[in-house]
Amino acid sequence: MAKNKAAKPRRPRAETPRGFRDYFGAEVTNRAEMLSRVTAVYHAHGFDPLESSAVETVEALGKFLPDVDRPNEGVFAWEDDDEGWLALRYDLTAPLARVYAQHRRDLPNPYRRYAVGPVWRNEKPGPGRFRQFYQCDADTVGAASVAADAEICGMLGEALEAAGIARADYLIRVNNRKVLNGVMEVAGVLDPADPERDAARRGIVMRAIDKLDRLGLDGVRALLGAGRKDESGDFTEGAQLGEAQADVILGFMDARAEDGAGTCARLRELVGGSATGLEGVQELETIAEMLAASGAGHVVIDPSVVRGLGYYTGPVFEAELTFEILDEKGRKRQFGSVAGGGRYDDLVTRFTGEKVPATGVSIGVDRLLAALAAKGRAEAAPAGPVVVTVMDRDRMAEYQAMAAELRAAGIRAEVFLGGGNMGKQLKYADARACPVAVIEGGDEKARGVVQIKDLALGARLAANIETREDWQAQPAQMEIARGDLVAEVRAMLARAGG
RNA sequence: GCCGACGUAGCUCAGUAGGUUAGAGCACCAGAUUGUGGAUCUGGGGGUCCCCCGUUCGAGCCGGGGCGUCGGUACCA
Numbered sequence: 001m002a003k004n005k006a007a008k009p010r011r012p013r014a015e016t017p018r019g020f021r022d023y024f025g026a027e028v029t030n031r032a033e034m035l036s037r038v039t040a041v042y043h044a045h046g047f048d049p050l051e052s053s054a055v056e057t058v059e060a061l062g063k064f065l066p067d068v069d070r071p072n073e074g075v076f077a078w079e080d081d082d083e084g085w086l087a088l089r090y091d092l093t094a095p096l097a098r099v100y101a102q103h104r105r106d107l108p109n110p111y112r113r114y115a116v117g118p119v120w121r122n123e124k125p126g127p128g129r130f131r132q133f134y135q136c137d138a139d140t141v142g143a144a145s146v147a148a149d150a151e152i153c154g155m156l157g158e159a160l161e162a163a164g165i166a167r168a169d170y171l172i173r174v175n176n177r178k179v180l181n182g183v184m185e186v187a188g189v190l191d192p193a194d195p196e197r198d199a200a201r202r203g204i205v206m207r208a209i210d211k212l213d214r215l216g217l218d219g220v221r222a223l224l225g226a227g228r229k230d231e232s233g234d235f236t237e238g239a240q241l242g243e244a245q246a247d248v249i250l251g252f253m254d255a256r257a258e259d260g261a262g263t264c265a266r267l268r269e270l271v272g273g274s275a276t277g278l279e280g281v282q283e284l285e286t287i288a289e290m291l292a293a294s295g296a297g298h299v300v301i302d303p304s305v306v307r308g309l310g311y312y313t314g315p316v317f318e319a320e321l322t323f324e325i326l327d328e329k330g331r332k333r334q335f336g337s338v339a340g341g342g343r344y345d346d347l348v349t350r351f352t353g354e355k356v357p358a359t360g361v362s363i364g365v366d367r368l369l370a371a372l373a374a375k376g377r378a379e380a381a382p383a384g385p386v387v388v389t390v391m392d393r394d395r396m397a398e399y400q401a402m403a404a405e406l407r408a409a410g411i412r413a414e415v416f417l418g419g420g421n422m423g424k425q426l427k428y429a430d431a432r433a434c435p436v437a438v439i440e441g442g443d444e445k446a447r448g449v450v451q452i453k454d455l456a457l458g459a460r461l462a463a464n465i466e467t468r469e470d471w472q473a474q475p476a477q478m479e480i481a482r483g484d485l486v487a488e489v490r491a492m493l494a495r496a497g498g
Numbered sequence: 499g500c501c502g503a504c505g506u507a508g509c510u511c512a513g514u515a516g517g518u519u520a521g522a523g524c525a526c527c528a529g530a531u532u533g534u535g536g537a538u539c540u541g542g543g544g545g546u547c548c549c550c551c552g553u554u555c556g557a558g559c560c561g562g563g564g565c566g567u568c569g570g571u572a573c574c575a
Binding site for chain 2: 018061074075090091093094121123124126207228230234235236308309310311389391421422423424425426427428429430431434437439441442443451453455458459461462463471472474477
């Protein structure tokens with residue numbers, strides 16, 4: 001194909017980078033609304049807001065040592081001429097550890113703070129997985145008591161309910177890493193005298209337990225033993241536990257009983273003589289007691305919750321939504337975990353050398369929003385503003401005055417600023433789902449009246465319109481006195497809204 | 499990362515064995531309607547057929563490589 005390609009200008013492609021997205025109108029306002037409800041709960045519990053820097057030194061983020069041109073997998077990092085290696089934060093917890101270590105002399109002890117904002121992860125994105133997303137965290141630093149853990153759990157329930165999730169629609173499952181460690185001792189993969197030994201195997205065990213809901217008991221058993229081959233033929237190395245060892249772990253996961261007391265009694269048996277394990281069970285009992293006393297949300301003790309992350313040291317918990325929704329193709333979909341957290345007593349140690357106890361929760365904002373949106377799929381598109389149309393360009397000031405009057409009365413309103421005739425203006429109003437359009441031409445002006453048009457009503461009537469005459473009858477439009485503009489528009493909005 | 503499927507207009511897709519100027523529906527724009535959105539009719543704009551290399555007189559179609567999307571799996575401080 002010897003087409004003579006004249007030099008076409010190379011234009012930039014208008015596209016969001018992979019893994020990122022743009023948020024429009026209602027997505028932004030819905031999120032802001034949800035966050036303000038959630039943070040109001042945090043605030044009511046005495047937590048202070050903290051807005052820390054989005055960029056941290058790689059060193060402060062921890063665990064990642066900057067290496068020549070291969071920055072850090074997982075984070076967005078770059079080398080600054082003066083500052084060395086910097087990176088965008090990948091969560092809100094590591095920055096908290098840094099802020100606390102840096103300002104601990106001036107901060108109250110314990111320090112309770114909440115934080116909201118975007119975090120960035122340089123990972124392969126997938127459906128529902130982005131490289132920038134919002135988190136909403138609350139943490140208590142400097143309180144070793146399980147009362148702090150119980151408070152966070154209860155508060156999470158309150159926050160979910162404030163966000164619009166009914167108590168029956170979510171479930172907070174609580175467990176304790178100490179109990180798990182006790183069980184590992186019994187299974188012989190944790191030696192209290194030599195905690196480093198078998199650490200890798202314990203990691204595999206933990207992640208295997210974490211996959212119970214997806215793989216089922218058989219899948220987990222395979223991962224505890226030799227390994228598991230998935231449907232695509234890929235093989236995952238297992239923890240190489242013997243049958244008896246695996247039974248101990250599986251028994252632990254299955255220890256959930258009718259009620260918390262029953263579960264704890266079983267755990268107490270399973271943990272046997274492990275001091276750590278018994279301590280963990282004791283803590284679970286205390287948390288259950290406290291939550292029951294405070295009438296907190298929907299919380300159960302469930303030994304199958306472990307959380308994949310390695311840094312947790314005590315209570316861990318996860319909130320999941322229990323309702324199912326249908327996606328756009330009619331398939332059943334379940335929302336997994338929308339929030340999680342736990343106690344991590346070692347995070348600040350890196351900076352100060354001291355052991356500072358901390359516990360907290362993180363809500364996956366985007367996931368929770370997606371769930372709320374999916375649940376209320378029937379809800380109508382958010383209404384646009386009232387549009388004051390422009391008939392005579394030289395009377396712009398008068399139109400602006402009308403819009404200002406409406407706004408002063410608390411009604412969202414704008415003057416049409418584009419070009420084009422009446423048809424174009426109403427098309428614009430229609431596209432924005434505006435409830436009402438205001439029209440004042442020279443004719444109306446002379447008679448001291450304006451036309452107001454109920455666009456939503458018009459749309460409903462249009463369904464039954466057959467002839468052009470019906471069409472032009474404009475039943476959704478009424479003429480009112482100019483002086484009654486605010487009152488009449490308000491009344492029309494009320495009719496449309498009711 | 500690994501395994502598999504797929505990649506044609508903004509969206510959903512068709513495209514006959516490799517053969518002129520690549521199509522449809524929806525959406526968008528304009529006109530019918532000189533002051534009225536959504537119905538109807540007519541017209542219009544819009545494509546690097548994912549990219550590169552190769553085979554061929556000729557490639558949306560065939561071959562190789564790459565990229566991307568989707569599904570499964572792994573990892574996720």
